[in-house]
Amino acid sequence: MKGKIRIKKPRSGGLRGDLGQIMKCLCTGEQITKVNKMIPSSESLAIKDYSLSGYSSKVSDSEKKPDTRNIEEAELSLRESSSLNYEEARALLGRIEYQKGNIEAALHVFEGIDIAAISPKMKLTLSRRVERHKRRSHDYAPPPMSIHAVSLLVEAIFLKAKSLQHLQRFKEAAQTCKVILDIVESSLPEGLPENFGADCKLQETLNKAVELVPELWKFSDSPREAILSYRRALLHQWNLDAETTARIQKQFAIFLLYCGGEASPPNLRSQMDSSFVPRNNIEEAILLLMILLRKVSLKRIEWDPSILDHLSFALSMSGDLRALAKQIEELLPGIINRKERYHSLALCYYGAGEDLVALNLLRKLLSSREDPDCVQALLMASRICGEKPNFAEEGIRFAHRALESLEDECSELEATGNFLLGVALLGHSKSAPSNSERFARQSEALQALESAGKIASMKDPNFLYYLSLGNAEQRKLEAALYYAKSSLKLEGGSNIRGWLLLARILSAQKRFMDGEIVLNAALDQTGKWDQGELLRTKAKLQIAQGRLKSAIETYTQLLAVLQVQSKSFGSGKKLHKDCGYSSRSFEQEIWHDLAYLYISLSQWRDAEICLSKSSAICSYSAVRNHATGVLYERKGLLKEALKAYRNALDMDPNHVPSLISAAGVLRQLGSQSTAIIKSLLMNALRVDRMNPSAWYNLGLLHKAEDTAASLEEAAECFEAAAILEESAPVEPFR
Numbered sequence: 001m002k003g004k005i006r007i008k009k010p011r012s013g014g015l016r017g018d019l020g021q022i023m024k025c026l027c028t029g030e031q032i033t034k035v036n037k038m039i040p041s042s043e044s045l046a047i048k049d050y051s052l053s054g055y056s057s058k059v060s061d062s063e064k065k066p067d068t069r070n071i072e073e074a075e076l077s078l079r080e081s082s083s084l085n086y087e088e089a090r091a092l093l094g095r096i097e098y099q100k101g102n103i104e105a106a107l108h109v110f111e112g113i114d115i116a117a118i119s120p121k122m123k124l125t126l127s128r129r130v131e132r133h134k135r136r137s138h139d140y141a142p143p144p145m146s147i148h149a150v151s152l153l154v155e156a157i158f159l160k161a162k163s164l165q166h167l168q169r170f171k172e173a174a175q176t177c178k179v180i181l182d183i184v185e186s187s188l189p190e191g192l193p194e195n196f197g198a199d200c201k202l203q204e205t206l207n208k209a210v211e212l213v214p215e216l217w218k219f220s221d222s223p224r225e226a227i228l229s230y231r232r233a234l235l236h237q238w239n240l241d242a243e244t245t246a247r248i249q250k251q252f253a254i255f256l257l258y259c260g261g262e263a264s265p266p267n268l269r270s271q272m273d274s275s276f277v278p279r280n281n282i283e284e285a286i287l288l289l290m291i292l293l294r295k296v297s298l299k300r301i302e303w304d305p306s307i308l309d310h311l312s313f314a315l316s317m318s319g320d321l322r323a324l325a326k327q328i329e330e331l332l333p334g335i336i337n338r339k340e341r342y343h344s345l346a347l348c349y350y351g352a353g354e355d356l357v358a359l360n361l362l363r364k365l366l367s368s369r370e371d372p373d374c375v376q377a378l379l380m381a382s383r384i385c386g387e388k389p390n391f392a393e394e395g396i397r398f399a400h401r402a403l404e405s406l407e408d409e410c411s412e413l414e415a416t417g418n419f420l421l422g423v424a425l426l427g428h429s430k431s432a433p434s435n436s437e438r439f440a441r442q443s444e445a446l447q448a449l450e451s452a453g454k455i456a457s458m459k460d461p462n463f464l465y466y467l468s469l470g471n472a473e474q475r476k477l478e479a480a481l482y483y484a485k486s487s488l489k490l491e492g493g494s495n496i497r498g499w500l501l502l503a504r505i506l507s508a509q510k511r512f513m514d515g516e517i518v519l520n521a522a523l524d525q526t527g528k529w530d531q532g533e534l535l536r537t538k539a540k541l542q543i544a545q546g547r548l549k550s551a552i553e554t555y556t557q558l559l560a561v562l563q564v565q566s567k568s569f570g571s572g573k574k575l576h577k578d579c580g581y582s583s584r585s586f587e588q589e590i591w592h593d594l595a596y597l598y599i600s601l602s603q604w605r606d607a608e609i610c611l612s613k614s615s616a617i618c619s620y621s622a623v624r625n626h627a628t629g630v631l632y633e634r635k636g637l638l639k640e641a642l643k644a645y646r647n648a649l650d651m652d653p654n655h656v657p658s659l660i661s662a663a664g665v666l667r668q669l670g671s672q673s674t675a676i677i678k679s680l681l682m683n684a685l686r687v688d689r690m691n692p693s694a695w696y697n698l699g700l701l702h703k704a705e706d707t708a709a710s711l712e713e714a715a716e717c718f719e720a721a722a723i724l725e726e727s728a729p730v731e732p733f734r
Helices: 015-028 068-081 086-099 103-111 115-135 147-166 170-187 202-219 223-235 242-258 281-297 305-318 321-330 338-351 355-365 375-386 389-406 411-429 435-455 461-473 477-491 496-508 512-524 532-544 548-569 583-600 604-617 622-635 638-651 656-669 674-687 692-705 708-726
Strands: none
Touching (some): 086 103, 103 147, 115 147, 115 170, 147 170, 147 202, 170 202, 170 223, 202 223, 202 242, 223 242, 242 281, 281 305, 281 321, 305 321, 305 338, 321 338, 338 355, 338 375, 355 375, 375 389, 375 411, 389 411, 411 435, 435 461, 496 512, 496 532, 512 532, 532 548, 548 583, 583 604, 622 638, 622 656, 638 656, 656 674, 656 692
């Protein structure tokens, strides 16, 4: 056993001076022969092995003075045990060297402490101290060390880890610092009692160690150990203060989100049966960040804006923006200002697909009482409105306000404003009352889109996509083809809508084989679950070429993919990011396509099976009723066909195929006036003025009147139908 420096009898008021002389001895390497008749030890630190030569430099006047709390700890230790042993002396000296910045010297001192030898004594001291508090009796075995000595040695281990960290020996530092947690956890498995070690620095040092261990594992490139350390820090009872716990939770969440690896789910032995257990990194990070937001709401910790930033990222990655909206709504007033709340909630609801809720929030934000010139909100409102024909006019106003608010301050935002203006004008052109006004709106839209493209140097694929779409709808197919190819090239073929638009433009040019080649290339670069729209368009191209059997095979392949997808992910999975409907809704559309195909082949039984499959998915469908009407019409059952068409129009008064078909059956039956038939066809053209079938049937109606004026009108209708038919795609461009 190592020798001890013993004090014969502490004198009142003189102990601090005696301890100062001991420390002077240890720091200078000299032996003091006369310290209250001290008995020199043959194993005293100064004699045994320590000299600061080569490890520490001389202390200048400007260097930091030792922390007096360490002297107080030593003084209390001396009072309790009347001795300062070898390890405690090294702990004090190492602390002084560390404070002076002599890191290597401090580490050399700390390495002289035999941690393995003193750990059992420290554990026993801690456990007996807890037992004494529990029993509240004097009948107990005295601990082998004082609590102040334990505190002194725990701090020495912590400072050794900090020294190793300074020297970038991170793995050794983590292993050293972990010893503190092992000692406390093994001696106090139920956790630290409240106010344990309040009379010394033990709790303060423990807080620092718990927070430091996972950081050291991160620096040592040991992500698994870091995650385990974070979980240990949060699951064991360390008596951490609220701010320390919050910092650990936040840092753990950040590490889970951005570490680049996937951690194994936590194994919570004490969890309740109904408790939530995270399955992956993102879920665990979301849970931690939501706990932090709850603490903010309960005013247990201060507000930290970065918590909401990281939670926004995590919930966006998981696709649950509605949950993020709920978290923002639950924040107490004053934590974030009202304008920021409106804008953040609008982004959440827009991302969750609730466009009208987002639009209403933006309208509140853009009111005269709030922030009517907020450019970001104006642009977002314009985007939402531009995607909906009924709100396109309001989207145009929002875009104009955004451009007026910019005042030439940002070319990128100016390009975005012009782009959204063009998109809104394209949407608004659909509701134009006349061809001339529709053409004027489309031309204005193309000008705005071209302005946006020029500002962006034609390098934004989104701008080019809408330029292609606008030109295609005006039947400027060569320009549309050029922009579609440019957009696809910039995106590297990563966006399905670019492939679809290119194939549809080629079909409008009657280059069906080229369109199919494009789709085959897209299918080669696309995952199975995202091939739905591509396969459907391919089947329609095959129908246009008269290859009906090939089309049936393509549809069969598509249905097989949808069935596997439905079993794997459920019926609500979106086909890909640009689709606004579920796989079940899309499957119903495929059954309708097959029904029309079998009707064209006069395979009535197969068509009826397809329609029954559609009805099993959703009985409320205008398209299914229209297909049923077509089936009856082909069989010669005109009255039953008319009833089916009327059912379709009851469900969707603007269903163009039903309007045209109903007019055709009424004309054949001759039971209704020409005015009623004409009103049906004019309604169809009001919804879709580019429909060649509507123009053709209107021409037949005028021709049947057999007057000079009506024959002239019929000729114009037939001419319009022929022109539109020549440039009609197999599917609508958008």
